[in-house]
Amino acid sequence: MSDAAKTRALYNGDCPVCATEMCAYEAYSDKQGLPIAYDDLNGIDLSDWGVTEDEATRLLHVLHDGQLHVGTDAFLVLWEQLPRYRWLARIGRVPGIYHIADLLYTHVVARWIYNRHLRRKARGLIKRTG
Numbered sequence: 001m002s003d004a005a006k007t008r009a010l011y012n013g014d015c016p017v018c019a020t021e022m023c024a025y026e027a028y029s030d031k032q033g034l035p036i037a038y039d040d041l042n043g044i045d046l047s048d049w050g051v052t053e054d055e056a057t058r059l060l061h062v063l064h065d066g067q068l069h070v071g072t073d074a075f076l077v078l079w080e081q082l083p084r085y086r087w088l089a090r091i092g093r094v095p096g097i098y099h100i101a102d103l104l105y106t107h108v109v110a111r112w113i114y115n116r117h118l119r120r121k122a123r124g125l126i127k128r129t130g
Contacts, residue, residue, distance in 0.1 A: 005037035007081045009074070010049055010061040013040030014126045017113050018060075028084060036081055058114050059106070071110070072102040 011022040022038050029036040039049075041056040050068070051061060062074035069077045076092045079085035092101055120126050 005035045006065055007035065007078065008037045008039055008063045009078055010039045010041055010044075010051070010056055010063070012057045012117065013042050014120070015057070015113060015117055017116075025078065025082060025085075028082060032083065034081060036078075057117050059110050072098070072105050075105070 009022060009025070011018045013019050013022075019040075025036075026038045028034075029038075041053065046053060046056060049056070049061060049063070055061075059071040060074040060078075062069045062077050064077045064081070072092070076089045079089035079092070092098055117126070
């Protein structure tokens, strides 16, 4: 990925849900020539991000203009950089909607995805362990 990228998304490429979503964003970014990089946590040194593997697999992380955003905020920042998805970011920033989306993402969706990751890891379906 380009070092000139002003936005970087860190995701779990071993997660089918995460990989599918981030690959779609990456294909769109590439097609539009957007300065966004997508880092699979399984192929990089996580110390560059200042997070552990466990932290990185729990929630989306986005580095934008030198500031780290995590969880719902990470999605909103990423969507703001993608013209096709800016409307989602605008809706997601509405106070009541933001709080509901944050609760749903953090406590339902991300938790479910993380627990599936742990089960795949326990069954030996994930090669990288840290």
